[in-house]
Amino acid sequence: MLNLFSIFDPSTKIFSLNWISSLIGLFIIPQMYWLMSSRILFLMINFMLILWMEFKIILKNKFNMNNLLFYISLFLFIMMNNFMGLFPYIFTSSSHLIYSLGLSLPMWLGLMMFGWIKNTNFMFVHLVPQGTPFILMFFMVLIESLSNIIRPFTLSIRLTANMIAGHLLLTLLSSFIPNFFLFYLIVLILQLMLLILEISVSLIQSYVFVILMILYLKETNYDKI
Template identity: 55%
Template sequence: MMTNLFSVFDPSSSIFNLSLNWLSTFIGLLMIPSMYWFLPSRYNIFWNNILLTLHKEFKMLLGVSGHNGTTLIFISLFSMILFNNFMGLFPYIFTSTSHLTLTLTIALPLWISFMIYGWLNHTNHMFAHLVPQGTPAVLMPFMVCIETISNVIRPGTLAVRLTANMIAGHLLLTLLGNTGPGMSSLMISILLITQILLLVLESAVAIIQSYVFAVLSTLYSSEVN
């Protein structure tokens, strides 16, 4: 039962032994040429307004010490995760962000690069972060251990948060959808309404999780400056 249930998330679709599931991650590239039109479409104006708002917010989070162009990394990260989250809401399209293969591949190099940059260029600042201001001398050894552990698990929490949220919603939709054939007409109507409401909730989760991932990455970046 469990094997069949989780087979929805198994990247096994292939043609001529070539895995095609991960290709959905790159379908967003087809939308790029429209950005180079002479007159921008309403979609481009709307999307540019979103990106400009995100740029201002990330710039504020990074502070004056943030390097120019840094926000571009996090805006690109937000756009890619948001696109892949939404792609997973369509039937028969593989959700790449529901796998640690993708989410950990994004989170781990980001975190490692922040750590290398921080420890090499702002060593005293990084040591100061291990002991919060106002900590009693007796608790300092414990606080160093706690802060070190919380720092080390950051990429894992980033990756697992995104993966778990994507899997949970899709799994609930799949479970409810599988109960449909044996139901009466009244119950099927209620089930359809529930599925639509869950789909709206999943759309909100797709936006929120991509935003949370990008904002937390920005905050982790601001700490090493």
Template identity: 60%
Template sequence: MMTNLFSIFDPSTNLLNLSLNWISTILGLFFLPFNFWLMPNRHLILWNFILNKLHNEFKTLLKNNYSNGSTFIFISLFSFVLFNNFLGLFPYIFTSTSHLTISLSLSLPLWLSFMMYGWINNTQHMFIHMIPQGTPYILMPFMVLIETISNIIRPGTLAVRLTANMIAGHLLMTLVSSTGPNLSYYMIMILLMIQILLMILESAVAVIQSYVITILSTLYSSEVN
């Protein structure tokens, strides 16, 4: 029984005191190596097409910082978030990306590695980023403070953006469906249509949010060199 509205995000299912909800985080791995035991099919061709497009786009964003294999980490991030977002739309599968535990675990190490690499290897370049070109001398201390704060909160904004968007859609669908037992037959038909539209919207959000977090991570990495 659901004790409150937010209990749908509570990872409380367990067996022998082992939490089973977080197993959904690795379910996406079962969809990846199918090309090792299946002949090439439309699914594989479509996935390879998407990965090639992403590779070319990330390569363009990285500009002079691109080296062989540097886009793999961002393609892996996109695939991981996309699979978890999509699997969370299925019944009885826990949406791990709706928790800051997962989203912060993705964004914080990436941001820390970018910052450490930038400040160790390109200290002067990182200082230049603190003050935009053409800033008046009197505003320079304020610009340094603002740029520092905006830089520090980047991993938090990445994590909260992903988590909030996944929670919002699931909560909306739960709120709408909770009114079903009190409706007439015709209103239930309308409710089903609304739920289908919300499911389509959530599918789009799952793709968009995985793309956004990957693109922003790529842009942050391109600024450190």
């Protein structure tokens, strides 16, 4: 059982070279000024345009181009880390809590500091939803405060747990080698199906992470940014 989790071991040193695997995806992303026009560059540009329009719809009239560029870059960074972890002998940084918490906690702290310093009254109003009875107002303040505090942890745990679950399933199936050829073929087909599922999960989880951060940004009275 310990050998199963050894694939997630980043080493016990102060800094392990395994974390450099997070930068491998940067070499795959096509650079417009380094390469000639190609199909992968065309695909990447269309993909970023789709993300741009999707995030712009969520923000509606409260739109800031600089923030959208940051969130698109964050989406590509998380997606490439999730995707690179599917290759053999490449360290999966997104399956560790320190990676996802290091992304979600600073951004959440920045949004909370901006909201409570610049829009204090607006943040206080957010603690009590509209139409709440007077008796339940005190409980709603506690519930909303707790939900705001646990947001970075839910973001990081969701990303980490989904990546760990898929990698563990692939490891378990790869360790199971039956003697009969038909069983071996079934296991191979199951692994290919799980691999396709993991590719979609790596895309979906990065999308969910960025979408939730945009929604948290929108709740801090985005029109004053």
